Amino acid sequence: MINVLIVEDEPSIANLIQMSLNENYLTKIANDGEEALKEIKQATFDLILLDIMIPKINGFELMEYLKDEMIPVIFITAMSDTQNIVKGLKLGADDYLTKPFNISELLARIESVLRRYNKINNVLTYKDIVIYKDSHIVKKNNKTISLTKKEYDLLLLLFQNKNVALYRDTIYERIWGDNFMGETRTVDLHIQRLRKKLNLEKEIQTVYKIGYRFEVENEI
Amino acid sequence: MINVLIVEDEPSIANLIQMSLNENYLTKIANDGEEALKEIKQATFDLILLDIMIPKINGFELMEYLKDEMIPVIFITAMSDTQNIVKGLKLGADDYLTKPFNISELLARIESVLRRYNKINNVLTYKDIVIYKDSHIVKKNNKTISLTKKEYDLLLLLFQNKNVALYRDTIYERIWGDNFMGETRTVDLHIQRLRKKLNLEKEIQTVYKIGYRFEVENEI
DNA sequence: AAAATGTATCATAAGTGTATCATATTTAAG
DNA sequence: CTTAAATATGATACACTTATGATACATTTT
Numbered sequence: 001m002i003n004v005l006i007v008e009d010e011p012s013i014a015n016l017i018q019m020s021l022n023e024n025y026l027t028k029i030a031n032d033g034e035e036a037l038k039e040i041k042q043a044t045f046d047l048i049l050l051d052i053m054i055p056k057i058n059g060f061e062l063m064e065y066l067k068d069e070m071i072p073v074i075f076i077t078a079m080s081d082t083q084n085i086v087k088g089l090k091l092g093a094d095d096y097l098t099k100p101f102n103i104s105e106l107l108a109r110i111e112s113v114l115r116r117y118n119k120i121n122n123v124l125t126y127k128d129i130v131i132y133k134d135s136h137i138v139k140k141n142n143k144t145i146s147l148t149k150k151e152y153d154l155l156l157l158l159f160q161n162k163n164v165a166l167y168r169d170t171i172y173e174r175i176w177g178d179n180f181m182g183e184t185r186t187v188d189l190h191i192q193r194l195r196k197k198l199n200l201e202k203e204i205q206t207v208y209k210i211g212y213r214f215e216v217e218n219e220i
Numbered sequence: 221m222i223n224v225l226i227v228e229d230e231p232s233i234a235n236l237i238q239m240s241l242n243e244n245y246l247t248k249i250a251n252d253g254e255e256a257l258k259e260i261k262q263a264t265f266d267l268i269l270l271d272i273m274i275p276k277i278n279g280f281e282l283m284e285y286l287k288d289e290m291i292p293v294i295f296i297t298a299m300s301d302t303q304n305i306v307k308g309l310k311l312g313a314d315d316y317l318t319k320p321f322n323i324s325e326l327l328a329r330i331e332s333v334l335r336r337y338n339k340i341n342n343v344l345t346y347k348d349i350v351i352y353k354d355s356h357i358v359k360k361n362n363k364t365i366s367l368t369k370k371e372y373d374l375l376l377l378l379f380q381n382k383n384v385a386l387y388r389d390t391i392y393e394r395i396w397g398d399n400f401m402g403e404t405r406t407v408d409l410h411i412q413r414l415r416k417k418l419n420l421e422k423e424i425q426t427v428y429k430i431g432y433r434f435e436v437e438n439e440i
Numbered sequence: 441a442a443a444a445t446g447t448a449t450c451a452t453a454a455g456t457g458t459a460t461c462a463t464a465t466t467t468a469a470g
Numbered sequence: 471c472t473t474a475a476a477t478a479t480g481a482t483a484c485a486c487t488t489a490t491g492a493t494a495c496a497t498t499t500t
Contacts, residue, residue: 041345044382061331070380135435136385136427148455149429186457188479206479208465368444406446408490426490428454 001026002119004110005045007036007062008076009054017049020103021110033057040069046119047110050075050093052084063091072113076101124159126216129198131159140198147197150175154190158204158214165213187211222246222334222343225265227256227282228296229274237269240323241330253277260289264355267334270295270313272304283311292337294329296321344379346436349418351379360418367417370395374410378424378434388431407431 004025008014014029021027028045030036032055039045048066050073052059059075066073072094077084079098088096094113097106114120124131128141136152138145147155153175157166168188172181181187191212195201205213224245228234234249241247248263250256252275259265268286270293272279279295286293294315295308305316314333317326337354344351348361356372358365367375373395377386388408392401401407411432415421425433 132383134385135383135433136430137383150456184457185459185479189457189481192480209478370445404446405448405490409446409492412491428489 001123002047002114003028003043003045005030005036005039005048007033007048007054007059008051017106020106033059033062036062037065040066045071047071047114048073052077052088060087060091063088063093067092072117074109074113124156126159131156145197150190151194151197155194162214162216165207166211168211171211222267223248223263223265225250225256225259225268227253227268227274227279228271237326240326253279253282256282257285260286260291264352264357265291267291267330268293272297272308280307280311283308283313287312292333294333346379351376365417370410371414371417375414382434382436385427385433386431391431
């Protein structure tokens, strides 16, 4: 899931933003700069929505810190405050919003920034299995499962093609790069290993004489 | 954390300043010029608050020394002493305060100078390891660890990409600049050296056939 | 000369694929 | 409609290959 930290001292605005984001993101609110700093040190956020005018540590100071953390920032400032906009962007913010803003604009900006940072679809999920793409980590029931590179690639391919019957040739080509697979049983073997490691005996179905399909309920 | 050295012979003023700064900075008091010199040689300070009129080695003499150390200085002098103000600024001080001054003014000046020097949060941390970016110093358990340039760069890259699996190629490109790494084992070797020097055997994980990942708990 | 960096070598570990046999599915003959 | 042959896939073991760690040493830089 994508984590968004909302740094905003005005509760009504903070809540409004939070409600708007809750459907698609995990959110956390920080009421001032100090709280924000604490949150950032504790957890990793994928994006920070930062009001500039906040108590204790102001938004700009916070951004100085965030530069090193490599966390994308969208900052929020008053409409006419051109100076602050320039300053914010120079400090490394990725985008900005001027108050008052509407929700759809906010959502659009967020999507755009996340896409720029490759954060979208960084995480793939099925039931209790989670793939963290940039970490190359797979967890099942919150426990890391050690997969080899080929296994990982294969799992990713399956997750990205839910309910699609994949030909052995296709799989081989996509993962082994080679565009022709002779009589090897390599693909089968790796499928077996995956099924075993992740308890996907039911989900990874064999399509006789064709290949395999990662079958997922309620998703066709 | 940001280290501030307070050089002031009058205990009441020194303590007042210290108390005002304690919330946001790490502070140390030196009662005269000699003590100050000793402190500066022992530890790295991000800023020095320097009273001009101090015993043993006076403030101006100290500043001559500090010029080479590249440590920002705010000096403190009597209200009307225009001559000294000019002299101090010429000697390379970054700002000055005239006695008596109020605390909020002091804080503002400090912030401003630190910002000018990019000192605000040029510090990256993981557990007991601290990277001071602009001084290129790494400390573990408050003891300076001597790292070579490549090692330092590599550590920084890892710290800036927590939990991300970094391809050897990427690492090589980002640190050696070359955009193609042949069959060298350079990256591996430096990783090993880092692991050893900083006891990061667990944290710096090898991602088989990919590269390495700096894995940090509670953060995915 | 000393420090930093990179290459070479060997040892070990991890990943991958082949071979083999067992079981399941399809096909086609009776 | 049965059933045997043909073929496909699952399971297991193991051999082979490749990647990485460790160490020593050569080269380059300071």
